Amino acid sequence: MTEPGTSRRGPREGAVPAPGGRLLPATHGSLARGASAPLPGTVFALALTGGMTLGPGEGREVLFGRNRPExxxxxGEDDPQVSRHQGTLTHQDGRWWVSNAGRLPIRCLGGRLLFRGEEPLPLDTGYTPLFAGGSRGREHLLEVFVTGPEGERPVPRHGDVxxxxxxxxxxxxxxLALVVLGRRYLLHEPRPQPLTWRQTAAELAESQPWAGWTDKRVEHLVNGVRTRLSRDGVPWLTREELGEPVGNALNDNLIRALLASTTLVPMDLALIDAA
Known part of the structure; x- marks a missing residue:
């Protein structure tokens, strides 16, 4: 019996390109370095075992999944948790789209999870990594690259500052307040969450009993930083952007933005001991 969402074509000795397509060997370099083709809108798809490139055309498809013959x-051919037909790249309305036909979601850019039965997501020109979840926490990478107009390939800038x-x-x-608030992130704990205002104030008061730390003071300082970053264009730092209920999301997003920009770094944990 065919797994839901799988192709019903007969078995083949191995993967072959779709009509008009061309196979890419397993030795092909990472698509993160770019790709080029005479025809704009050509898609490249590459996994560890190889891949395929296919020019644009309404209704054209690239199927990916565990079952090599189909x-x-x-x-993820050695991982039974990857579906035999995990997903499809489809050219429609002048662009490429990714859809999920598998049992587990596909993780896309920004952590977006694409589930089976959901509307396909559009693929932008350039590089897009897609991840299929597997057994024991494994993730299987499918690199996708959609070419733009000729000459759009990024130029190497080896000597640039x-x-x-x-x-x-x-x-x-x-x-200091942000380091304590985000201590779990700086310690690389799995699935960290910010401390509460009260927990943060208590730790600060223990290390600086003379400084008058309270939960209201911590909240005021942190909200001031969050407001400045939001005004500078950092997204997802306001209630209006997130909607209710907010929970810890505002502080979580703030700490992640500070870490990503290296405004906070793990070495800042030394400030707690020095306080």
Missing amino acids: VHVCL TRPPRVWALTEQER
């Missing part, structure tokens, strides 16, 4: 790109990240200025009190 898909164009074999993904490295652009520094945007680092936000913090006062000593703001930095």
Whole structure:
């Protein structure tokens, strides 16, 4: 019996390209380095075992999944938790889309999970990594690259000066409060969450009993930083953007933004001992 969502084509000796397509060997370099084709809108799809490239055309498809004889790109062939037909890249309305035909969701850019039965997601020009979940926490990478107009391929800039990240200025009190608030993130704990205002104030009061730390003071300092970053264009730092209920999301997003920009780094944990 065919697994729901799988192709019903007869078995083949191995993956073959879709009509008009071309196979990519397993030795093909990562698509993160770019790809080029004479025809804009050409899609490249690559897994560890190889891949395929296919030009644009209404209704054209690239199937990927575990069952090598019935898909164009074999993904996670040694992992029974990956579906035999995990998903499909389809060209429709002038662009490529990804849909999920498998039992487990596909993780897309920004952590977006695409489930079976949901509307396909559009693929932008350039590089897109897609991840299929597997057994024991494994994730199987499908690299996708959609070419743009000729000449759009990124130019190597080996000698250019490295652009520094945007680092936000913090006062000593703001930095200390944020380090304590986000201590679990700086310690690389799995699935960290911010401390509460009360927990943060209690830890600060223990290390600086003379400084008058209270939960209201911590909240005021942290909200001031969050407001500044939001005004500078950092998303998901306001209740209006998130909607209710907010929970810990505002502080979680703030701490992650500060870490991503290197405004906070693990070495800042030394501030707690020095306080």
